[in-house]
Amino acid sequence: MKKHKVALVLLSVLLMIALVAGCGGKTGTSGGGENKGGASGDTIKIGFMGALTGNEASYGIETLKGMKMAAGDLNKEGGVLGKKIEIVESDHGSKQTEAAAVVQKMISKDRVVAIVGDPTTGKTKLAAPICQQNKVVLLSAGAVGPGVVELGDYIFRDTLLDAVAAPAVTDYLVNKLGWKKVAIVTSANNDYSVGLTKIFEEALAKHNAQIVDRESIQDGDQDFSAQVTRIKQARPDGIIFTGYYTEGGLFMKEVRKQGLDLKMAGGDGLLSPVLWKLGGDAVEGSMVYTGFAADPANAAPQTREFIEKYQAANENKLPDMFSAQGYDAVMLLARAMKEANSTDPSKFKDALAKTRDYPGVSGTLTFLPNREPVKSPVYLLEVKNQQFSIKAALPTEAPKA
Secondary structure, eight states, rough: OOHHHHHHHHHHHHHHHHHHHHHHGGGSSSSEEESTTTTTEEEEEEEEOSSSSTTTHHHHHHHHHHHEEEEEEEHHHBBTBBBEEEEOOOOOOOOOHHHHHHHHHHTTSOOSEEEESSSSSHHHHHHHHHHHHHTTTTEEEEEEESSSSOOOOOEOOSSHHHHHHHHHHHHHHHHOOOOEEEEEEEEEHHHHHHHHHHHHHHHHHHHEEEEEEEEEEOOTOOOHHHHHHHHHOOSSSSEEOOOOOOHHHHHEEEEEEEHHOOOOEEEEOOOOOOHHHGGGGGGOEEEEESSOOOTOOOOOOOOHHHHHHHHHHHTTTTOHHHHHHHHHHHHHHHHHHHHTOOOOHHHHHHHHHTSSEETTTTEEEOOOSSSSEEEEOOEEEEEEEESSEEEEEEEOOOOOO
């Protein structure tokens, strides 16, 4: 009988072990107490969600560079709460269909306490419900379109919003450059582009500028001859292109091919050297707005130090918005963990939400009560000799929470 009881106890223990192992994918679902996943050992795991291959790789590669620089700087100073920061890499290959699987894997297998990403609005909105449900903090270092932070109180972003930047740029285009008649090009299968077009349309209406043509393309298109032919007939003063750099570069090649002397302006979806690698001379004079510009002569001390470190590690190249905001994202998460004295996302998210006047390398940042970032100014960059140069620094107004 005694042997029988011992056997039952052993069997119960084995069943409990099996159940615990089987629940490994539920990290963070409790939301209470110290996080049992990414900070259970000597490290705090922060996931990177983005593309390292495919059409959006330029955004992801730079974001990851910034994140790794921040982790290196933190670890040199002893880490956070006595633990080293570990960046967990991923690559969804710029594929919408892979984005959710990448997030699920980082949460359930890698057990991250936070994810930085995605740099794009559409994939951030795919990832956000998953992170919210699993109570893992998501901080996008690039999503600028609408409908992101509304997805839950674990969702943040540290980038300049389109709703702030596009009106300021529109004012410049209309009143400084004299764009009274505009053609707008939208990528219809791209949430970021669709949202940005709406913001530009509203801003143009406020400035009494006329939209003389609306053209629709798709991400992945390569033949834009029909759209450019219609733009030629509409005779605008300029083109507002709300899509990404790949299509933007090819689109401007067709514009020049058809003999049009028009310039293109757009959001940070155009922010990549790939723009001129594909567009060549056709994109000279194209304008891109961004919340960060590497300007060592006028940079704050922390920004100048970041620029110098980036250049030393990247053959003297200058950092862009994505690398700067990737750096700030990791630093903001680390700061929130220190403030909360916890690596539990349910605790440090509240400290993160209270961030005020944080002196980041991409600018001074405050989170509004709805977790939207306030940043100023917006930089308008212009392609000159196959590089982005600062054309103007435009003051912005903070959106109401």
